[in-house]
Amino acid sequence: MHLAEIAALRAIPAAGIQLALTQRCPLSCAHCSTDSSMGGTQFPGGPFRRLVESFTRDDHPEVVLMSGGEPLLRAGLVTELAGRARQAGTRSYVLSGMYFARSGRGLPGPIRRALGSVDHLAASLDAHHEREVARAEVYRAVHAALDLVPGVSFQVTGVDDDDPYLAETVADIRREFADRVPVLVTHLQPTGRARARPPAPAAGPVAAPAAGPGPCDFATWPLVGYDGTVYGCARQSLLDRHRPAHLVLGRATDGWPALRARREARALLRMVRAIGPELTQRRFGSGEPAGGPCATCMRLSEEPATAARAQQYLDGAAGRAVERMARALAEDRDPYRFVARWGSARYSRLVALGWEDACAG
């Protein structure tokens, strides 16, 4: 599965689901967005298995995205989940910090089996990460993975589009892999360990913030947290601290059909997806939004009347039309739009690198 296909699905409600398999990670990157460490939270795999077992040929997400912490610390679980998902027609993606590349002895057996079972591997790279795993070691492991996984990409993170690290690293990856491996470029966010150490801005003009007002694309794919709680928002670091009612969909063990139906029934979540949290607050709440989109979103459930007014609007012709328009925009399946809006606009077209090779293959 090519990165461009995943990027095209990213803005479509319930086209995918994200599983945070563990908060454990053997690396200690200074800006880890999920504050992961080997002392992190890890629950049994049962709820993740029950959820994936509930996918059927007729009712399943198109993609299951496995993240952490370091999901490949649970290589056996990744192998199992990817295999079960595929039986229902769901493809799988795993995002890894490539800790296993440090051994320099090739891919360990359990990692080879996990990579042989997934449809896409994304390898993380950023300046802090390179202090934990050398770039040359990551490259060696990615070259080996290319023989095992149908789709491989890099996820490279920098301060902003003017960060010289991004220009140098992207050029180096393009050279090393002869433009056959796509690259998703993102910006450091003040979440996890980065909250305590805000990144120093790169020299030059300051880029616009990634998250602005307007429809929220993160309210599209549900997220299963480390403990099996399922959220309607994919911003894990926020949900570790706040659990507003409109963003909590239930438990992984409730199964995909019930969770998908609940997502479609949540008026506030649907409005956040269609017009954004700030406009939702202005239109249906009392008082002005404050503190930015996510801070506003976290408070939307506090007044029950806000959800009731949003539901009434969605039941009417105007609400249905607004939602239809938002959905139509997402369903144009533009692979660059989500990336340009929430990651790097300058580098957004790199998600399609290697697309012709993937099609020819």
Ligand code: SF4
């Ligand atoms: S606006 Fe709400 S749904 Fe969107 S990312 Fe922020 S908290 Fe999540």
